[in-house]
Structures are given as C-alpha cells and as structure tokens.
Amino acid sequence: MYTEKVMEHFKNPRNMGEIPDADGVGTVGNPVCGDLMTIYIKVKDNHLTDIKFKTFGCGAAVATSSMVTELAKGKTLEEALKITRADVADELGGLPPIKMHCSNLAADALHAAIEDYYKKQKAGKEMKK
C-alpha cells in the first residue's frame, strides 16, 4: 500500500524530536482524526538552520513529517513557504488516495511554524518600540 520511500522514512524518520528553544512552532491536525503533527524550527539569517518534528499518526503521517523536514532544512523562509503538500507526496513517490487529505499535513505544519516565527518577530519588534 505504501511506497518503499514512505516505509523507509517511517522506519528511519529524519529530524525527529523537539527543539526546546525553537524560534517557531506549528501544530496541525487533531487526535480526533488520528493525525497530529508539531514542527519546530530554528531560524538564522532568514534560513531554517534546524527543524524537528513530533507526530501522532499513521505511517503516512510519520513519513510526510520526516520528508518535509528534509525538504525544508537549510532553505530560506520564502522557499520553505513554497513547499506544498503535493511536493511532499511526490518526493515520497506518492501516497494512497485516502491518505492524501487526512495524513498529508506536514507542509501545513511547516507553514504554521514559519507563521509563528513571523508573529513572534513582529511581537518582539513592537515590544522594542
């Protein structure tokens, strides 16, 4: 049912864990539907210098989380924001149709983490004012 690439990421997920002093954190999904993902990012000079994930969910949820961290690491924030759900699925060699909408949330979590970073930056600047 899953491609070899999905299984490989499920077996050996990249960048799994938390970043305690993250610059941005994004959580999407819901344990109700069986998928919940959190992405942590560190940002320096507009680049994603570190990224980690935590995921509750099925094989596809774990593999997409792992893949999105790999795709985003080292990228600029603008580049990272352009990563789509379809990119993640394509890089994994495709996902079963039922998983495309329910478990393919990793790109959303990444975007949420970047939004969170922007929000914190803005709040920080306003504080300085």
Added chain:
Amino acid sequence: MSTKRVYMDHTAGKPVDQRVVEAMLPYMAAVYGNPSSLHSFGQEARQALEGSRAKIAELINAERKESIIFTSGATEGNNMAIKGFANRNRSRGTHIITSSIEHMSVMNPCKYLSTKDFKVTFLPVDQYGFVGPENLEKELTDETILVSIMYANGEIGTIEPIKEISQIVHKKKAVLHVDATAAVGQVPIDVQAEGIDLLTISSNDMYGPKGVGALYIKKGVAIEPLIHGGGQEQGLRSGTENLAGIVGFGKAAEIAKKEMLTEGERLIKLRDRLIKGLVGAVPYSFLNGHSTRRLPNNVAVRYSFIEGESMLLSLDMLGVAASSGSACTAKTLEPSHVLRAIGLKHEEAHGSLLFTLGRQNTEEEADYVVGVMPNIVKRLRAMSPLTPKELKE
C-alpha cells in the same frame, strides 16, 4: 523484513482447513451435476448438498435441516435476514431494534430501511460492549417486529447475553435475528435452547472456504428473498448452488463441532497469555472488552498516545499480522464505531490493536509478539507529541 511470520488476523481471514480442501476437491471436477436435475448426476450433487445442510443444522442444533438456507456469506445472510424479514412483515409493524456495535452488514441494511419508512433504534452498549437487556425492554413496543443483536463482537470479543435478550424479545411479537459470524465454530450455539429465530453464519469463520454462508430461519418465520430466479433454496435464494463451497462449509462445520471445545480451551489459555503479556508490560495499555466473557480467540488492546496503523506497520516489519480499529486502515476518517460505542475517545480508539488467534498459533508465537511490542510502543511514543513527559525517558 523479518523471516519470522506470525498470523494473528483470523477475523479478517482464516486459512481453509486441509481436511476441508480434500472434501471439496471431488466437487470441483468429478461431481458436476446440478442439484436441481432429476438424473443421477444431479442427484449425486443433491445428496452432497443436503448432507452439508444437515451438518450445518447439527452445528447450531437447528430443529430440521430445511431451516438452513445457503448464502454467499455473512453479508448476504445479514441483508437477507433484516431486509427480507422487514419487507415481508411490514404490515405487522415498522420498528426495528439493533445495537450500536453491529457489523456494517447489519448496520447498513438497518440504515437503509430507515429511509424506507422503518424506524430503527440503535441500542447503546456499556463499556464492555454488552447490550443491556433492560435497555432493550424499554425500547420494545407493539410496533417492533425485529431485533438484531450479534452473538459476539469480533472487534472487542464481547459475547452478548443472547438467551436473556431472546426472552425479552419474545415477550412481544418481535423476532430475534442474531449475527453469529464472529462466534460460530468458536463457542457452542444452540438456536433452540437460546431462542434464536434467525441466525447468520459464514464458512470462512470456521476454516471453510470464503464466499459461502448460511442463514438459519426458524420454521414459521417468514422472509422475502433478496435474489429472485429459479427458486433454489425453497425459493428464498435463487441461483445454482456453489456446491464445492457448500461441501467445504459442511466439512468445516463437522470439524468445528468435534473440536470446538478442546480448541476453545487451548485458545483461551493462549489469549490470556497474550493479554497478560501485552497489557502488563507497558504503562498506559488496556484491554478492550471484557476479560472473561469474550471470544476465545480475541485479544483487543489499546495503547495511549500512539496510533494503530503505525503499530501495524511496525509489527508487519517484524513479521506479525494484526489489525486495528484506527480510521487510517479503513475507508473513512472516523475510528471504529464499535470502539466509540464502548465509550473510547477518538484518540483512544485510534490506538487500538486487534490480534485474533487461530488453530495454528502457538505459545511461542504469543511470546514473540509480547516480546516485540514494548519496543514498538516505546519508539512510537518517543515520536508522539501526546506522550506525557514522565514516559519520555
């Protein structure tokens, strides 16, 4: 990939018993007559057909073999019982009662009938999955014509108090349909002693071939056929009989009747060994269903903070085949309606795992599964954002 292979998904599919295969072989080629034909070729087939019917009747202690109607399996049997009975008896009343943990092949015919001017009540169950006889009594009215409650639930193993339920049903004019698909061949069923009017069984659930089943219809209970045609099976199920399948089904019933009790005792020991090992080894792990009033082959557990499909994939990598109540393995987003009905929260239902044992499973296999599970749970919990801090070390 592991070289070890352990199959513990017998609710999804069972291997056909070798003795059954041998009994079927002559009916694939050597005996080819049509049981409806008058000549000797046909009569040879007819004899085999009726012999199987008698064996099925014996397994469930039916009052006569003519009460057994062969079907293509449990889904057809349940559809035939529910839609066939409701449509035939509409003039007597339009209320149907069922439980909220039935198989889809009971749930969906009932939902279908509710769009055709029938009123359907879905009874709640308690935390173990038991239908409360007092709840049933409250819902039964003079309009109720049919009550459909399963003998046992394949997902959580719970065995319903059918005799008690039947006594309540029969205080009114309603009849009782029982879906015994998960139970047949595992626990003794006696339609007369337990007061069952309609009973669905399937062949593969007792190591017979797939694609065959039967509906027991008590004498005097009238139903309408779903399939009209040449009038086979007393006009209730037209179509030339699947003779090889039916012969295999008969053989499987004969073996089940003979070996059920000894095999049941062996499975109960194996089941309890597995439950103890699985639930005892890891914190935040629980048994779904009741500890004793459960099917001998059913081990349904759940682990907090992690999701079922991830566990299944991890087990599969180690050669173990199991099943889960998670939405991610099904065609919908919702977790199993059975697990929700026993009061589990969505995330608890998603963390459920089902091992169903069979004749080939050994103690060594049970110990293997118990041995690999803690590391699987640990790895997935380390990945999960829901895992509480104290478990992370």
